[in-house]
Amino acid sequence: MLSSALPAKKMGVYLGIFNFFIVIPQLLAASILGLLLKVFFDSQPIYALVLGGVFMMVSGIAVLFVNQDN
Numbered sequence: 732m733l734s735s736a737l738p739a740k741k742m743g744v745y746l747g748i749f750n751f752f753i754v755i756p757q758l759l760a761a762s763i764l765g766l767l768l769k770v771f772f773d774s775q776p777i778y779a780l781v782l783g784g785v786f787m788m789v790s791g792i793a794v795l796f797v798n799q800d801n
Contacts, residue, residue, distance in 0.1 A: 736799060
């Protein structure tokens with residue numbers, strides 16, 4: 732879906748930037764999610780799963796707004 736919406740000459744650059752949007756949230760989650768669970772959710776890991784599910788639904792809705800016309 733992403734590669735068909737990108738110009739061929741800049742595809743490597745844009746896919747590299749897209750990769751940042753995958754890797755950086757994973758690093759942040761690994762670094763601070765444990766602390767956030769202790770502070771906000773009374774060390775209950777189920778809330779991290781719920782939070783992940785909510786963000787997955789939000790991202791699914793956001794995909795509906797991606798223009799796929801070339």
